[in-house]
Amino acid sequence: MPLLIVGIGILALLVLIMGLKLNTFVSLIIVSFGVALALGMPLDTIVKTIEAGLGGTLGHLALIFGLGAMLGKLIADAGGAQRIAMTLVNKFGVKNIQWAVVAASFIIGIALFFEVGLVLLIPIVFAIARQLRVSILYLGIPMTAALSVTHGFLPPHPGPTVIAGEFGADIGQVLLYGIIISIPTVLLAGPVFTKIAKKIVPDSFTKTGSIASLGEQKTFKLEDTPGFGISVFTALLPVILMSIATIITLVQNTAGVADNSFLAAIRFIGEAGTAMLISLLFAVYSMGLARKIPMKQVMDSCTTAITQIGMMLLIIGGGGAFKQVLIDGGVGTYVADLFEGTSMSPILLAWVIAAILRISLGSATVAALTTAGLVIPILGTTDVNLALVVLATGAGSLIASHVNDAGFWMFKEYFGLSMKETFATWTLLETIISVAGLLFILLLSMFV
Known part of the structure; x- marks a missing residue:
């Protein structure tokens, strides 16, 4: 019965968002109330549960997400990207142009959220394609593969950051393991898949596409942009800080080194919030003040970044509210009881649930958050590596993007594809990332 109620709730969510065109955040809150009532939760606890879910999710995410948005915007506005x-x-060079696009998109994708990076x-991809007279899709597939992988697997992106917080996983470990599985996944879904797509839908590689909807783009003369080294360092600084702290902690635990104030300081600097704040302050200098850009202009970029993610934060909060209703309403416990004694790995289970929800709901972040509500009770009964469960949830939440996902329509319109061609390129690309990601996670689970 609880799963039937959740199923009806998800169906209602689809009707509200796709049928009635209601705002996603409002739809999530309505469905959260509806599911809570249907599950028989006491009336005086429903609002508290929704507030706890919304506040708990945003409390963990807002700091990292907000600082990350500002960091990415500073790099973009300065011409660093x-x-x-x-x-x-x-x-x-021309011969290895796909690898150049993959490398650039991966570095930029760590610093910028998916839609912003796209x-x-x-x-830039359109300009390079025209200059080299190659298909825009030939460069577009590797670019979106790299952006999508960083979005699904790597903090400070919302999905992996939120789920790490919900599961109580070490965010540095999520980042480190995420990079390990991201590299082979990007190579498969990018340059390798491009060759396959060319055989499946050859006509799509002759399309010219259109970016008129993006309006006039801010372009820079190369000599007016920050240096390559400082741009890469600024984009990757949060990753460097979090990774150093994680590696030192792993070495400390393995070697049995006693804790001290120096190691505590390194852990503090490597905390996601601290690392993002240090990186943002460095970017204010490297992308702004060092280039004689007035502080007001630098701060205007930061303000614009926050304005752009306001609704995204509310939607994530709404997903957190729905997740909390599933936990407090007993659905998570019901699922845990259902799988009690099963030999199915929590990694695989998290991926399957996230994949089903992604196909149903469209939003990767909402699918990941809802999965957390169903999987958290199971995690208490197992010694599985929580960072890998976070990554598996992220992988599942990327699968089979189709008509209920904004990314599907963005890809279709920018690259001028038909529906069939978009399914054969974008949808298949996302599915490859999801399945390959799961396989690499399962492989990694044998060693960590």
Whole structure:
């Protein structure tokens, strides 16, 4: 019965968002109330549960997400992202242009959220494709593969960051293991899949696409942008800080080194919130003040970044409210009882649930959060590596993007594809990332 109620709730969510075109956040809150009532939760606890879910999720995420958005915006507005892309294109040369796009998109994708990275990189990809007279899709598939992988697997992106918090996983471990599985996944879903897609839908590689909807793009003369080294360092600084702290902690635990104030300080600097704040302050200098950009202009970029993610934060909060209703309403416990004694790995279970919800709901972040509500009670009964469960949830939440996902329509319109071609390229690309990600996670689970 609880699963039937959840199923009806998800169906109602689809009707509200796709049928009635209601705002996603409002839809999530309505469904949270409806499911809570249907599960028989006491009336005086429902509002408290929804507030706890919303506040608990945003409390963990808002700091990292907000600082991350500002960091990415500073790099983009200073021309740092353009410098990274164009330098790598020039270094790799025409023959290896796909690898240049993958490398640039991966670095930029760590610093920028998916939609922002897409809007920023697409004009650059179009310009390179025209200059080299190659298909825009030939470069577009590797670019979106790299952006999608960083979005699904790597903090400070919302999905992996939120789920790490919900599961109580070490965010540095999520980042470290995420990078390990991201690299082979990007190679498979990017350059390798491009060859397969060319055989499946050859006509799609002749399309010219259109970026008119993006409006006039801010472009820079290369000499007016920050240096390549400082741009890459600024983009990757949070990753460097979190990774150093994680590696030192792993070495400390393995070698049995006694804790001391120096190691505590390193852990503090490597905390996601601290690392993001240090990185943002460094970016204010490296992308702004060091280049004689007035502080007001630098702060205007930060303000714009926060304005752009306001609704995204509310939607994530709404997903957190729905997740809390599933936990407090007993659905998570019901699922845990259902799988009690099963030999199914929590990693696989998290992936399956996230995949089903992703196909149903469209939003990767909402699918991941709802999965947390169903999986958390199971995690208490197992010694599975929580960082790998986070990554498996992220992988499942990327599968089979189709008509209920904004990314599907963005890809279709920018690259000028038909519905059939979009399914054969974008939907298949996301599915490859999801399945390959799961396989690499299961492989990694044998060693960690």
